[in-house]
Amino acid sequence: MAGIRKATIRDVAARAGVALGTVSRVLNEHPSVTPQARRSVQDAIAALGYQRDAVAGSLRNARTRMVACAIRDFDIPAFASYVKAAEEVFRRAGYTLLLASTSNEKDVELALLRGFAQRRVEGVMMTMSDEADAELAAAIAGAPMPIVLIDRELLQNVDRVMADHQAGAGLAVGHLISLGHARIGMIVGDPAAYPSRSRIAGYRHAHARRGIAVDEALIRDHALSNEIAFRETCALLAAADRPTALFVAAVDMLPGTLRAIRSSGLEVGRDIAIVAGSDSDLAELGVPPVSALSWDRAEMGRHAAEMLLERIRDPQPRAPRCVRLPVSLIVRGASAATGG
Amino acid sequence: MAGIRKATIRDVAARAGVALGTVSRVLNEHPSVTPQARRSVQDAIAALGYQRDAVAGSLRNARTRMVACAIRDFDIPAFASYVKAAEEVFRRAGYTLLLASTSNEKDVELALLRGFAQRRVEGVMMTMSDEADAELAAAIAGAPMPIVLIDRELLQNVDRVMADHQAGAGLAVGHLISLGHARIGMIVGDPAAYPSRSRIAGYRHAHARRGIAVDEALIRDHALSNEIAFRETCALLAAADRPTALFVAAVDMLPGTLRAIRSSGLEVGRDIAIVAGSDSDLAELGVPPVSALSWDRAEMGRHAAEMLLERIRDPQPRAPRCVRLPVSLIVRGASAATGG
Numbered sequence: 033m034a035g036i037r038k039a040t041i042r043d044v045a046a047r048a049g050v051a052l053g054t055v056s057r058v059l060n061e062h063p064s065v066t067p068q069a070r071r072s073v074q075d076a077i078a079a080l081g082y083q084r085d086a087v088a089g090s091l092r093n094a095r096t097r098m099v100a101c102a103i104r105d106f107d108i109p110a111f112a113s114y115v116k117a118a119e120e121v122f123r124r125a126g127y128t129l130l131l132a133s134t135s136n137e138k139d140v141e142l143a144l145l146r147g148f149a150q151r152r153v154e155g156v157m158m159t160m161s162d163e164a165d166a167e168l169a170a171a172i173a174g175a176p177m178p179i180v181l182i183d184r185e186l187l188q189n190v191d192r193v194m195a196d197h198q199a200g201a202g203l204a205v206g207h208l209i210s211l212g213h214a215r216i217g218m219i220v221g222d223p224a225a226y227p228s229r230s231r232i233a234g235y236r237h238a239h240a241r242r243g244i245a246v247d248e249a250l251i252r253d254h255a256l257s258n259e260i261a262f263r264e265t266c267a268l269l270a271a272a273d274r275p276t277a278l279f280v281a282a283v284d285m286l287p288g289t290l291r292a293i294r295s296s297g298l299e300v301g302r303d304i305a306i307v308a309g310s311d312s313d314l315a316e317l318g319v320p321p322v323s324a325l326s327w328d329r330a331e332m333g334r335h336a337a338e339m340l341l342e343r344i345r346d347p348q349p350r351a352p353r354c355v356r357l358p359v360s361l362i363v364r365g366a367s368a369a370t371g372g
Numbered sequence: 373m374a375g376i377r378k379a380t381i382r383d384v385a386a387r388a389g390v391a392l393g394t395v396s397r398v399l400n401e402h403p404s405v406t407p408q409a410r411r412s413v414q415d416a417i418a419a420l421g422y423q424r425d426a427v428a429g430s431l432r433n434a435r436t437r438m439v440a441c442a443i444r445d446f447d448i449p450a451f452a453s454y455v456k457a458a459e460e461v462f463r464r465a466g467y468t469l470l471l472a473s474t475s476n477e478k479d480v481e482l483a484l485l486r487g488f489a490q491r492r493v494e495g496v497m498m499t500m501s502d503e504a505d506a507e508l509a510a511a512i513a514g515a516p517m518p519i520v521l522i523d524r525e526l527l528q529n530v531d532r533v534m535a536d537h538q539a540g541a542g543l544a545v546g547h548l549i550s551l552g553h554a555r556i557g558m559i560v561g562d563p564a565a566y567p568s569r570s571r572i573a574g575y576r577h578a579h580a581r582r583g584i585a586v587d588e589a590l591i592r593d594h595a596l597s598n599e600i601a602f603r604e605t606c607a608l609l610a611a612a613d614r615p616t617a618l619f620v621a622a623v624d625m626l627p628g629t630l631r632a633i634r635s636s637g638l639e640v641g642r643d644i645a646i647v648a649g650s651d652s653d654l655a656e657l658g659v660p661p662v663s664a665l666s667w668d669r670a671e672m673g674r675h676a677a678e679m680l681l682e683r684i685r686d687p688q689p690r691a692p693r694c695v696r697l698p699v700s701l702i703v704r705g706a707s708a709a710t711g712g
């Protein structure tokens with residue numbers, strides 16, 4: 033690091049006894065250089081320990097070996113696990129993965145996409161705050177680098193990797209109904225995005241299959257923080273005909289719901305059943321442990337990274353691909369409270 | 373995004389009726405341009421919606437408005453909270469924060485530092501895998517951009533933000549000793565880095581103050597993953613004279629320790645007392661809840677970001693600063709098991 037920009041291209045030219053333009057042509061592997069000149073420039077580079085400036089270099093060869101991943105929020109552990117798996121794939125391929133957060137805001141997503149393009153990031157893994165937004169869709173479709181969408185489905189002109197959240201929600205709700213619950217509260221995220229939209233569809237479908245009418249007041253969406261999950265759970269528990277079970281479908285919102293249950297004086301597993309929409313240490317190690325939906329997040333990250341690397345290596349237009357991972361239910365003690 | 377590189381500098385020159393070099397001089401705010409020429413170039417830029425390529429632009433003005441944060445691992449929630457607070461400060465100041473992970477490996481740290489320098493990242497927040505490593509120290513001291521070290525103390529020629537882990541460990545161990553424990557197992561990270569080194573010092577100091585000899589076999593270091601925390605806890609619990617209390621000092625290693633206790637058939641709070649070295653949802657919502665050390669991680673992130681922005685804005689050499697945040701103990705039920 034120390035001294036990395038000591039020798040300049042001028043020093044190289046002087047030592048090699050050639051013009052600046054010759055050094056530049058050697059660096060850019062231009063064919064119109066004599067073998068002799070190439071040799072003296074290469075010797076001068078080695079002798080001086082000259083390191084080409086990556087920003088200048090990237091102007092011509094457009095290879096920054098950087099890829100980026102834009103996630104909603106840095107502090108959601110569930111996202112970290114797929115990012116980590118993706119990073120391993122990228123690192124083995126010689127790419128540095130940079131992570132940025134969007135706060136789930138369209139303007140930040142657009143600004144990041146612009147910034148990545150201008151800085152010649154070679155590929156991007158991302159979500160979208162609103163899948164139906166035309167401006168976002170145009171920005172993604174028109175981006176100069178390949179993009180893989182994570183857990184989004186509506187944009188069908190780009191590669192996508194997602195989990196089958198509808199089937200997962202069906203498993204969770206079906207499990208609770210089979211235990212005798214008919215009033216199942218649902219804490220879920222923003223239906224403008226695929227995961228929540230499909231979880232709500234799965235919830236409805238599981239009710240319809242068993243001939244149970246859905247009470248719309250039991251579906252609490254836009255739970256994008258633990259504070260909101262806490263508030264919505266409190267509201268559900270305070271109702272006269274409170275639910276006997278909760279499906280905490282939003283990712284990593286179990287802490288907010290458990291805080292609300294504790295502050296309501298209820299006991300998980302005895303007074304109320306819970307299924308978490310995503311597995312976590314808290315679900316596994318809780319007393320009683322909490323049943324949870326699970327999918328292979330590392331596999332999701334690896335798939336996304338490999339699809340992106342393929343597009344980077346072979347930028348020929350080819351049909352967009354879509355990988356949908358299965359979701360399974362881990363049954364644990366906390367869903368065992370039976371319905372009224 | 374769509375069409376962001378449609379208009380080129382050539383289009384601007386043609387429309388303005390000036391030479392390419394004139395456009396370039398206007399873009400670079402060169403003084404040798406007539407007001408007339410400047411005006412026509414600016415009009416052409418506006419009419420064409422021309423956007424300057426950031427990589428090309430950054431060659432001359434060296435402002436990428438990017439800062440970077442290198443953390444050990446993406447999937448440690450405790451790190452995410454200071455990164456998030458730092459990001460808010462940077463975003464308000466017009467900077468994009470990019471996150472990279474080092475796997476706690478010196479070679480990755482060196483490569484990232486080189487990459488950040490070459491891509492003109494304007495400032496870096498980071499840790500160091502080994503504070504005593506001369507090559508790393510030289511790379512940090514010689515970096516062309518300002519650096520703020522997080523939770524590191526040995527490099528005194530750069531800005532540092534840290535928590536007072538020695539005092540924190542003293543509180544945790546003192547609390548357990550006051551409850552009657554004399555055999556306190558410690559799960560801790562790598563002593564080559566400040567947090568673990570100072571926690572071990574706090575552990576020893578708390579024993580010495582009360583005249584209790586330290587059994588070295590009770591100190592289990594290098595717990596950098598939950599798998600290792602699990603294994604080391606199992607080893608401690610399997611010993612004939614097993615500890616009556618555990619101080620899980622390594623950050624976010626409580627899940628591994630709780631899994632080990634569960635698999636040993638012991639019950640937290642009844643058979644063994646625990647204090648966690650960092651607070652978490654799992655500590656707070658456990659049954660019984662687990663006592664934990666706590667410091668303001670968001671404040672840590674904000675301090676680091678503000679120190680870095682000050683250095684970026686005013687690169688004059690000034691004395692390095694060191695901010696040390698206090699650590700407090702939250703006493704909860706799981707430390708209540710009394711010692712033999």
